[in-house]
Structures are given as C-alpha cells and as structure tokens.
Amino acid sequence: MPRKNREGFPLFMGKMDRRQFLKCSALLGGSLALPPAVRHLLEGSGDLFADTGSAYIHYRPENQIYSVCQQCNTNCGIKVKIVDGMAAKIDGNPYNPWTMTPHIAYNTPIAEAAVIEGALCPKGQAGIQTLYDPYRVVKVLKRAGKRGENKWKTIPFEQAIQEIVDGGDLFGEGRVEGLKEICALRDAKISAALAEDAAQVAARKMTLEDFKKKHADNLHFLIDPEHPDLGPKNNQLCLNWGRLKSGRAEMLRRFVQTGLGSVNAHGHTTVCQGSLYFGCKAMSDQFVEGKWTGGSKFYWQADTGNAEFILFVGANPYEANYGPPLRAEKVTQGMAEERLKIAVADPRCSKTAARAWKWLPVRPNGVGALGMGMMRWILENGRYDARYLANANKAAAAEDREPTWTQAAWLVKLRTDGRPGPFLRASDIGLKTEKRKKKDGEEWTFDPFLVSKDGKIVAFDPNDEKAGVEGDLFVDTEIKGIKAKSVLQVYREAAAARTPAEWAKTAGIKESDIAELAREFTSHGKRAVVDIHRGVSQHTSGFYNVVIYMTLNTLIGNHDWQGGLAKATTYEIMGDREGKPFKLSTQGGKLKPWGISIIRHEAVYDKTTLFNGYPSKRVWYPFSSDIYQEVIPSMGDAYPYPIKALLLYMGTPVYSLPAGHALAEILIDPKKIPLVVVSDIVIGETSMYADYIFPDLTYLERWEFSGSHPSVTPKVAPFRQPAVAPLTDTVTVYGEKMPLSMESLILGLAERLRLPGFGENGFGPGLHFKRDEDLYVRMVANIAFGDKPDGSEKVPAAGAEEIRIFEQSHRHLPPTVFDLNRWKAIVGPELWPHVVYVINRGGRFQGYGSAYKDGQLANKYGKLVGIYFDRLATTKHSMTGETYLPYADFIDGPTDCIGRPIGDEMRGYDMTLITYKAVSQTKSRTIGNYWLHALYPENGVEISSFDAERLGLADGDQVKVVSATNEDGIWHIGPRVKKPMIGKVRVKQGIRPGVVAFSLGHGHWAYGSNDVVIDGETVPSDPRRSGGIHANAAMRLDPILKNTGLVDTVGGSAVFYQSQVKLIRVPA
Secondary structure (H helix, E strand, C coil), rough: CCCCCCCCCCCCCCCHHHHHCCCCCEEHHHHHCCHHHHHHHHHCCCCCCCCCHHHHHHHCCCHEEEECCCCCCCCCEEEEEECCCEEEEEECCCCCCCCCCCCCCCCCCHHCCCCCECCCHHHHHCCCHHHCCCCCCCCCEECCCCCCEEEEECHHHHHHHHHHHHHHHHCCCCEEEEEECCCCCCCCCHHHHHHHHHHHHHHHCCCHHHHHHCCCHHHHHECCCCEEEEEHHHHHEEEECCCCEEEEHHHHHHHHHHHHHCCECCCCCHCCCCCHHHHHHHHHCCEEEEEEEECCCCCECEEEEEEEECECCCCCCCCCCCCCCCCCHHHEEEEHHHEEEEEEEEEEECCHHHCCCEEEEECHHHHHHHHHHHHHHHHHCCCHHHHHHHHHHHHHHEEEEEEEECCCEEEEEEECCCEEECCEEHHCCCCCCCEEECCCEEEECCCCCEEEEEEEEECCCCCCCCCCCCCCCCEEEEEEEEEEEEEEHHHHHCCCCCCCCHHEEEECCCCHHHHHHHHHCCCCCCCCCEEECHHHHHHCHHHHHHHHHHHHHCCCEEEEEEECCEEECCCCCCCCCCCCCCCCCCCCCCCCCCCCCCCCCCCCCHCCCCCCCCCCCCEEEECCCCHHHHHHHHHHHCCCCCCCCEEEEEEHHHHCCCCHHHHHHCCCCCCCCEEEEEEECCCCCCCCHCCCCCCCCCCCCEEEEEECCCCCCCEEEEEECCCCCCCEEECCCCCCCCEECHHHHHHHHHHHHHHCCCCCCCCCCCCCCCCCHHHHHHHHHHHHHHHCCCCCCCCCCCCHHHHHHHHHCCCCCCCCCCCCHHHHHCCCCCCCCHHHHHHCCCCCCCCCCCHEEECCCCCCCCECCCCCCCCHCCCCCCCCCCCCCCCCCCCCCCECCCCCCCCCCCCHCEEEEEEEEECCCCCCCCCHHHHHHHHHHCCCCEEEEHHHHHHCCCCEEEEEEEEEEEECCCEEEEECCECCCCEEEEEEEEEECCCCEEECCCCCCCCCCCCCCEECCCCCCCCCHHHCEEEEEEEEEEECCCCCCCCCCCCCEEHHHHHHHHEEEEEC
16 A cells, blocks of 8 residues: 555555566656655655654754745745755745735844745645655656657766767667757858848848848758748757746757757747737837837736735636735735725636625636626726826826826727728828937937827827827827827727627626626726736637736726736846846857747748748737747648757646647657657656656756746745755766756757857856856846845845854755855855845845835836737738737637637537636646645536536536547547546536536646656556546647647637537446
8 A cells, every 4th residue: 555644645656566666767766866765755665754743843944945836837935844855844935925915024034034934835835746756757768669659768868968969860760960960050140141131031122032142152051041031940949848937048048049049949828828928018018219119028917915806807816827825815815804805707616706796607708798898888987097098108197197108099090991000190191200319329210199189189209208298088080181089989989889788798797797897896996906817818819808908907097006907026137237246148159049930929921031922821920929839830830941859848738738639749750850858857748759858857956036926016036946955867067067957958968069158158257157056146146236236235145143054054955956165156255145145035025015105016017008009000910911900809709810710619519618727736747746636636527507407417427528629539649648538527506507617737648647668667657647637639729720729819829718519428
C-alpha cells in the first residue's frame, strides 16, 4: 500500500512496483543523487514531516526563504520553511501584498516577519509535491523511438548540446540541421542592410530585381529571396513558451532574438485571456508623431480593496483569475464590512456567484449582449460622467483633475455606406496642418483631430498640456460635404440597434436584470468597476466583448481612481533607466530580429510581398501577438515558411489549447518540424513529442521575477529564488558547475555556438555571464537601487543581524547554486547589503497606504483611454479584405475565421461546452500533487437538472463528449495513446440549461499517467493522474484552418466557450 500521512492520504507514489520504478535513474524517483530523506519518502518508507512536529516550531528566520509560488499564475509571495535542507512547509509572505491586506511594512525586521504568516491557497501549500514529484526528469532524455512513442534514452548533457548545435543524422531518419546551420546570419551589419531594403521591397519602394542585385552576395541568408520580407533563415528557429516571467524571459530573448536573430519568440497569451490583453493594448495606444502606437500588452482590473460595486463577468476570483488569496480576501472583507456589493455574470453559479448580490446565468454566446444592454440603459438614462467624457485632450483632463481622458467627443468620418470610418482630421475640411520635429530630428506633419463644441468645429492636439479642449458628446453632422459623428454617438447608435428586451433575450437573462445592474453600476461614482476575464475574451468576438465592458468603465471615468480601475506597476529590473547600477541589455554583437513571424503577428497581409488576394492561407494578426494556438499549426502548414527547430519551454499546448489533438498530429511528424527541444520538469502531454527533453528546475529551486497583477495597486518587484537544493544532475558550462536547468541549456548552447553576449564579458568588460546569478542577482541590485537616477529610492542596507540571517537561511544550498563570495562579487561590496535586504523579503513592495493619494491611485496609467481605433478603421482583414470594425459592438457567434456563422447547433449538437478552474487544480501542472487529490480526485461532466432530465441522465452516469469535428469523442494523440473523452455526469442546479462544463486539470495522458520507457526499462504510470475528463478535443476546429480551433481574428484568443457538443451515454 502507498505510504500515507497523518490524515491517511497517500503521500507520493501510486500503486506500482517501487523497485521497478527506482531502476530508472532519469527520473527523480530513481535518482541516485537524492538526499536520503527524499529517497525514503519516495520509496514510501519516510514521512516528510516525521520529525518536525508542528510546522510552526520552525519559526526561526534562518530556516525560512522568501520566494514566489508558481502553482498558478497568481504568483503569490511565499515563505519556504526548511528542515534538514528540505522544504517542509510553505506559507504566505507577509511582506507581499498578494497574501495580506494591508501587507506588513517593508522595514519590518525579518526576525519579526518570521512569525507572521500570509494567506495561501491549497495549491500553494502543495507545491512541495511539485518539487518532490517522483516523475520529475533529472537527466537529459533523447527519444529512442518514433515521436510520441514515449521511448527515451538518457544521454550526457554535452552530447545533447553538441547534437542540437551541430545537427546530423540524429535519429536514423536522415540529416537534421543544427542551430549553427539554421542561424547562419550572424553579422549585424549585413542583417540590418537586408532588413532595411526588404522593407522597401514590401512597401513597393524598391523592386525585387534591384534588391537582388544589391544583395547578391547575401541572398543565401534569406528564407526566400523572392520574398525578402520573410527575413533570414534564422527565423526558422522558433521559441515557444508557456508560463514565463521576467529574468528567464530576458535570458531566452537574449539567446533567440538578439543572439541568434530569430523573430520567432512567442508566448501563450491567447490561451489564457489574449483578447483581454490586446483589447486593452489597443485602448492604450497613444498618438505619437503622427501615428497610433505604444500600446502596452496589459489590462485593467478593479482596485478590489476599495471598490463599492464590482460586476465580475466571466471571472471567478474565489477560485481563479488571480483571485485566491489575492482578491478573494479583499472581496470577502468588503462584503463583510458592507462596503462592497458584487454581481456575477457566468453560465455557472461559481463560488464567486454563490456570494453575489446578483447572479446572471448569461448565455455563453450572449456575454457581449449584456454589456451592450447596460450601455443602452446608461446612455438613455444619462448615467454617465459627462464632465469626464467631454475632455478631448490632456489639458482639459488636468483642468478637471482627471488623470485620464478619452475620445467620446472626437469626430469620425462616415463612409459612403454610412459606416463609421477613420477620425475626421483638419485636412479633411481644409483646416491648417502643422510641421513638427520628431525626437530623432526628422519632420512630420501634425493633422489636428476635431470636436464639435456648441456647433463649432474645434481642432486640437490630444497630448496638448496647455490648451484644454472639450467637445459635445452626441454629434451627427455634415461638415463641408463630409458626414461625421462623435464617437459616443456611434456607441449610442450601436447600443440602440436592439431594444432592451432584445438585448436581454440575446444575453439569456431578464430585461429587468440589465436595468438593475446598470443602475447599481452607476450609483457609486468612481468606485464601481466591471471586472472581466477569460469568460469575456475567449470568444470569436473576444476583442469586441472586452472593449464593450471596458467602455462601460470609461463611461463612468473610473481609471486611476481609488476603488476604480487599476493597472500593475513594477520596479524596473533591466537597468535601462538612468542611474541604474547594471544595464543588463548590454550585449556585444547584438542582432535586431526582423521579418514576418511564423504567426504573422503585428503584420498586415496586404503590406507584404506575400499578398496574393483574399483570403490569405491563414489569418494574419496585425493587432495581437503571442498567438499560442497559431504557432504549431502554422508550422504544420509551413506558412509563411517552414520551421526547422522548435524550442519549447514550460508549455503544453496539446493539452491546454482547444482542439489540441490537431497539434499532436503535426508534432509527431519530423518532416513538419525536424527538431523539437523541450525544457520541462516532467514528460508532459506536449514534451512527449520532443526529440530532446532537458530537465528544468521547479519554482522552489530557481530564480524568476514574477511581476505584478492589475489589482495590485502598490509598486512591487517580487521574485523567486532558490529555496532548496536542486534535484537535477550537475553539469559544467563555461567552466562552471551548475544544475541542469533551462539556464544551463541556454548557456550551454551559447557556449557551443560561441555566441556574443554570453560567457566572458557578456554584459560588458568585467561583467561576465557564465551563470544564472550573473543576470539574476544583478536584477535584484537594480530593484534595490530603485527607479530614481540619484539613488534616493535605494532600500536600506541590511544590518549585521539581517546579513547573519541571510547567510544562515542559505546554508543548506550547495555551491552549484549559492556561494556567498560569488554572489557578493557579482554586485560589489557597496550594493551587497542592500541586495541582501531585498532578497530576505522576497522582493520589494511599496506600502499599501503609499499606493493612494487624494482619492486616486499613486501609480497611475495617466494617459488617453481609447475607445475608438483608427488603426482598425484603416487596416484590411487578411481573410476578407474588409476593414476591421473600429469600435466595440456585439457580434454574434461563433464564427469561422472568415466571419461565417458555425451552425453546429442545427446539426444536433445541442449543448455549449465551457471550462472553468477549481481552486485545487491548475490547467496542467498540479495533477502530481496528491494532497490536492484528497480535495478533488477527479472532475466530471456538469449539466443542469433540466438537461439531465431531458437527456435521461443521472448523477454518476458515464457520458462521452462528441462534437462536429470530433465525432468519436477521442483524443488521437500518437501511436501509443488514444484517450476517450468520457466522464461522470454531475447534475447541478447552478448551471444554465444548454451548457455543459468541466473543470481544467484532470484527464491526463502524460505527467506520469501513462507508462514510459527509459533506457529500456518501463516506468509504470500512476492511474490516479489520469482520472477525470479533459474535453478540449471536442472543441470546434475552424473549418477554414482545419488544424486550429476557433479564433478571435482581432484579439487573437483561442476560443473556449462557443463549441457545440452532445453527450452520449456510455455503459459503466
């Protein structure tokens, strides 16, 4: 029987032959290098807490290291309690605002903080089991069979590095190009010259013939000389990542982009809430030197601790969405104090909805209709902040003591068919323009924008800080033969296109609910917020859904106000600001990546040499990036070019994406992607298709700078740091011994490639980059120094007692990770005590009270909030040739990538499939945490009692989930694995009829849930890891793209909530 803890729950191993498991030294469970205590634990003969008694006897600060969790993307601050060099318990970091409101003062002595615990969710406390997971990979694996067969052999680190760099007949399947051959263009001057003229060819300012003549000696560097704007062959290396934060992000980009010159470095944003990011990015674009640019990839959330009313739409902060403990505590406290009232729009009665004043079980396809219904009521009843909305520029906002301003009064031109087009400009009606100088000295023409004020046309500059301009809000006029409307008039007409009853019917709720909701939302001044997340963004119209709800916030002008909308603010870590001690972007031989990316992000199809009429072969994404669901399918189609090597870091797109089974069909074929290298801690649902797996460190063994979240109003800089000794093998790179990790992989490749910017003098003379701490400890020094060039923001120096505690708390770490003299030498003796002060606290955190001033946020957004998008009005969609809709409106769905309706409901697929997250699981990485199994051993197929009766189903019945593009309801994921999408019915009162839901994180076929063969030995699986259902493969494939799920072609989101399915009873 498996070893159990005091509560009777199994600790680690499943029902398997441990002796057989321990034959495999490539996994943690069989590692000969394990400390005896861990070995006994994994063998079932030891108990992690056997000799610790109560965890709280380990209150001593020298037994604690402060870090950041990564069991989910909330990234809460933690303190790791160490016993005999092992992680014995994890609690919340009280300095960190994620775990306590208000968090303790930053100058609280570390000895006092040692006995104060912040809050932490079950996943955070179970992180110990991620660290000590017996299925962790600890040696380099190379596939020993066909891709996806899960047959591996261990090889030396040095051999793997050599093979990846040099290439060769690596698998007996023919020659594979290595990185040295793929990334052949290493001369920055040649690269820049090719890039400049390739852009001229794409702009039709240079002929292709002239380009070829001019660059005849260097055409061999290009992917396709007939299409030079595709860029160099270096672009045929692609980096793709799942969960990546700063520090590691900069290291990877330094290697792939500025080191090897590939434009292809793409994240996972669109699988999470992509259209939320890119909707807000569009809203944050500013008018700079004649064009709209500079928008940040970010979004706003409620200042949860001070709001009086929050409408959560498609968000569940009691279980996910950066909620527990960060937001759940504040919401609970606010309701307990009767300060806060919340409402929730969600097809499920989530744990957040269960606590709400009002739950609106909105139709998944009608989520945008609710917002438009609210907008109509607000505009018709005059419940908007007219004073705020009238401000057309910065000066007008300042006069009203408003930190932001918007475009509500700006005038737009109407097209000949009456549709709103670009902004009306001075030159359109014969008014003067103005010549101005750019920052680089070049000249540009300023063409003023226009408002109508009391019937008179007024020209203005949106960034003018002296001459304030206001405009009328509702304008429908004609000026010198040009029909024009104000932006708010455009919105009023869009909202009035349906009656309140029609909006309510489309949303699937009562008409009175919309009115009550809108009235409540507009009854709290600036202290009301619509707070949105995945449930709004992951639709084919996700971009417009997002802007609808963000426009509601704009109607009451709540940006940057206490209790209103907030954004994240962090200390700068790269040292690019004046006065910082270490400028870590310094890199000799730096390349500037150029060309069209494999996902065609931030590129306009008809502005390239590939343009050949409409539609394009695949969607182009001018307004988004990090389009996760597009990376591997585009490689499968070799569009716009083939990829020769994929480097995947901490990602599992096969499991996490809608219709991920289609990606498995691509990954399994080496002809489509010849080389796949993965950095992961386990053999997962995507890493099982790798050619090489390099073991990585868990978040408890390494560095990373986790950033912030929008609802965190203080300025912060939390980070992970090594809390325990690494459990992977030790390797040597640049003559330095270090643990096998993502960092050693990158440094090893850089060394073999002799890449500038790494190794000796990597950051400049005397500033080497041979180890991870050469980057990360210097980042901490930049945090400690602060963001003011005179050093006045520098944190205090740690005193003798703090330094003693620091040294003692790190005493269990081996020299491959921690060497006191080495760390001190990296930053120098003057900065070292300040660095220690920050490391001891797990980051830097502004005081809670300092985050507010005079009723506003101290850390402001402080710019134009865009609600109308000139760039969309003037850019053509690659699939239709039509310009994009330049403002928010309800767009019914789902649609394919050309905009045609998907009619699966008419074919008998009568249930809409949705997903959610339970508090005890993340999307993929916590299934090996057995403590969490005790809370939630498996998920189910959740339906309403109405649908259960209609379908003749009862609690516990087994059903298969099938769809129009997966009629057999099976994951086809390789030569060895077929997994039916079968789960147990759970009948619920709190779910909308016609909706079927499952929680994410179960139904695995990797992560230890299936047997693997390593060095000829079979490693048996643990069946508990495969329990439950994962129904993403039932999600609809786009009928045009065929190997990709439905997409939002504007905001880039992968679509999770608009697939029609049906349930088929399966005999038990």
